[in-house]
Amino acid sequence: MAIIGIDLGTTNSSCGIWTPEGVKLIPNRLGDYLTPSVVGLDDSGNLSVGRIAKERLISHSDKTVAVFKRLMGTEHKIKIGNRFFSATELSAIVLRSLKEDAETFLGEPVVEAVISVPAYFNDNQRHATKMAGELAGFKVERLINEPTAAAIAYGLHEKQEGTFLILDMGGGTFDVSILEFFEGVMEVHASAGDNFLGGEDFVDAMVDDLLNQYSINRQSLAPAQLNQLLMQMETAKRRISSKALNPIQITLAGQQIDFQPDEAWFTKVVTPLLLRAKRPIERALNDATMSPQSIDDVVLVGGATRMGVFRSMIGRMFGRLPSCHLDPDCAIAMGAAIQAGLKAKDQALNDIVLTDVCPYTLGTDVVNESNNQGGYFLPIIERNSVVPISVTRRLVTVHDNQAQISVGIYQGENRLVNKNVFLGKVSIDIPKAPAGKEGVDVRYSYDMNGLLEVDVTVISTGKAVNKVIEHSPGALTAEEIEKSRQKLAALKFHPRDQESNRALIARGERLYESSLGEKRQQIAQLLADFDQVLERQNPPEIQKAAAQLETILNRLDNEEWF
Template sequence: MAGRGSSLVRTQWRNLVSCNARRGLSTGAASDGAAGQVIGIDLGTTNSCVAVMQGKSARVIENAEGQRTTPSVVAFAPDGEMLVGAPAKRQAITNSENTLFAIKRLIGHRFTDPETQKDVKTMPFKIVPADNGDAWVEANGQKYSPSQIGAFVLSKMKKTAEDFLGQNVTNAVVTVPAYFNDAQRQATKDAGQIAGLNVMRIINEPTAAALAYGMDEADGKVIAVYDLGGGTFDVSILEISGGVFEVKSTNGDTHLGGEDFDQRLLEFLITEFKRDKSIDLSRDKLALQRLREAAERAKIELSSTPQTEINLPFISADQSGPVHLNMKLTRAKFQDLVGDLVHRTLGPMKSCLRDASIKVADVTEVLLVGGMTRMPAVQETVKEFFKKAPSKGVNPDEVVAMGAAIQGGVLRGDVKDILLLDVTPLSLGIETLGGVFTRLINRNTTIPTKKGQTFSTAADGQTQVGIKVLQGEREMAADNKILGQFDLIGIPPAPRGTPQIEVSFDIDANGIMHVSAKDKATGKEQSIRIQSSGGLSESDIQEMVRNAESYAEEDKKRREKVEHRNTLENLVYQAEKSLKDYRDKLNAEQIEKIEVAISEARDASKSETMSGEEMKEKITQLEQAVMIIGANMYKNPGNVDKEASASAQAGAQKGGAQDAEFMDAEDMSDKKKDESKN
């Protein structure tokens, strides 16, 4: 059997279906059938945000800590407890190996990818190869896929929305960087499924930002969206006209963002400290995490002040004792350290304008998205490139989630007269004879779309062909990202070039691709939804869903245990107070029973091993013991009455002071008149 792999030759081009026409897309929600609330989630590298439509506008929802954004951090405590968001970030210094952050940079990546290998060297946690070659992470000896960690963050956002809305939420629109490839988009959708969400739509972050910004804007605008976030950079050109948001082009770098700026400053601090103190902090995990957090704080502060001071007492020690880090850092020095990173954003901006066939002068508005756009050097670079000051009309941390919520409103049918036309960021094609990359869909093609091409065999008698699907912009297949491969078998033996094999690419509105190959002679067809040569299988996803559910159940048990502990502590306090106040009303046996119950309850409240059910049992026992006090008092009410009577008599013997307190106003007035006469 001949000709596996690069066994196809191109015979002709045929455009099967063009969905570029606006009539091919619906503004309504009929096809999606959304029921219930649809939330919008910006799953960010550094921070995440969730929003929902309220009336005609999107509202960002505060989390349990009262913040509008949530750190995209997941940590596993030594006892197995999982922490997400701010609680996870707070304990990172003492648990850096098991605190996972910036996982979005790994999503959809292979372990051997150059970007992954760079992260392996700089991240404090373990990045390991999965059985299928994907990049996974390890914490407490357990391996997790990036989709799984993303799912834990999405679950937190889901819970935030449910607490605010007072109802279960299952439907969501989730955003991704515009330059995410097919594997990364599919992995993001998998994360939503693991979190128990029906991801109705995956949309690009710059597009979502433009949607939030331009919902009430005038028509006829050409908007450039510059999105520099925690881990990725995107730039998109959009045209807004008649409620239609049409993406003209997009470009970017999925491994450029705030984490790189932090790392650059971190390396500078390590070098300077080593030069001054002859101590290498890069070998000290605790010190390294403190430095990492200090670098992030300094970066943020330098956006609003020309100089900051980094103080880290007891960062290390030598023979003379503790060693402290104290360093002044100017904005100018920081900008010098990261100047090349800012400069890297210029290339994608130029390519984006060129692909859109738009000149700088044609851009009417520039929108800044992502926390890194607060940096003055970034703002100045954008201003110089586009020859105009960027708009200040949106919150760069929240606008993406708001746009996702608006798209959710469109899918639900609440938001009318808005149509979103997005594009595929990279060219898609297959490998043909000689290892050539043959494009079927060019980058910046409006989606959804379906295109096809007819190929033939490369050898005589070939009865099967291998279809290798790739994504990228290089001319040779080996230089592009392989998305997947499959075989079409059962081709009748024939001279090379005779069989007619039609390969079709179908990209849905999420930017996720389906590929089919059909032998025209026999009608035999093979089709797949593209899953990366790595990626998660359906069984993997279902297993991770079960794991997520078990974590949710464990979290529920831990929360109940904390509540029971608080109840026990409060009951012990109340019981001790009641016993002290009414001890003389009880006999020795009753006192002993209450004291034993108090002691057992106190021990239970301090126990780390006792289950929630056992704590609940101690609560019941103490409540029943304390009831003895009340029952005993009601059983002998005469004792209380006699005491009250004796007290009243004692007061009367002191000169009738009590009687004067209860004299009414009329009596008091008559008394004053009598006194004045006398």
């Protein structure tokens, strides 16, 4: 059975497999290596995933959703049409689509996957990602941090030695990792990041600034208007350094907007986000007790690192040009595929010893000895500790004849426990005794997948309880998991052979929504003609008409239609 590597991204997802010739990226049903992480439902309740769903974000915004990776590990429910989904379920739908594509491409079942997660994902989010893979039908024994996967893709592990900074900014998250390679060992010295900083935020900042200039409230815009503006700003972001930058022309809240973005405006608008990006970089350097001069190379991955302003900032910080010769959108999938090959013990790969770190401090709540007040955080596993790791701390009673000790499990960096993330609780009965005379040993064990196990043992009796963090916020009970499996199983993808034609129609509808006048009439006629060809069900005629329609839509999409 094949094991594939998957980059489950905020904006796009992709997958690959290790072969004797090296990494091979797996194309989706439309022949693309990137599948937009967008899910939608049509009027018949059938699923749309990827490019088709993305094209329908404007015309069917109430039935289409994107950027749900940011909600992983939370209890938030997302409405699509008249149905509600968790971020875990939506991610499972994307993974299920990738699984089908891989099985079609490889011609064999795919039951196991290595899935990438942001290094700064907390325990809740890692559990949610693992559950999404299992709901999609995968056996998920290994999660790999995205910067680690990127480093493997760049072949940094093949160097004799060196210290490298991996900067991964995708659509929704920003990860920073400092890795050292020596004698076949890849050791992560420090990880930091921002789970709410990515390319989508740069687009949002552009949109907000434009709306502020014209005194327009974002909430006053219809979903289709807002999505149209977001897509235009996304295009402007990609072309900001190009002479081919077109003006933004759109009608919003009854106002005709005619705005010419330029590089100076873009830099001013996104400077606060660039300053946010500097903080985790500085924090990782500080945690690793390193200076910019001690970094041998800086590697950029993630589509948002293509921005010139970001690369310029990194160049100024480190006094050198960063490495970015691999496709930043595919580097993580390539690294995950190599890790999948390692897991399969493929003889074509030299074995690598991977060491990772715990991105957050893990601890418990304790009483302050000086004033007998509770609510303080006791670190047990410090952030950026190399994993796997197991640490034991002893806790004693604070009251006479105390009959039970409850160990709260928290994650975070604040000295006040209520400002950290609650993960769960373990309670155990103890013999009654004077305060301080009875207690427990608390062991936290954190593994390579970022999953936490807690053991609490009574000192005097040896009685012990164990807890693997499973029911954190956003996690599913066994009953909920089975309900999710049934719900997702009932949802059907459209037949693969219809996918490319549906993608063309969705793209045409998106252009129709965004156009006016003669151009809109032209697109309407093109789609009507294509519908007639499809109704005749003549495969050669459909293939020819589809090629002609795609050529025309490519030309229309690149015109100054906005």
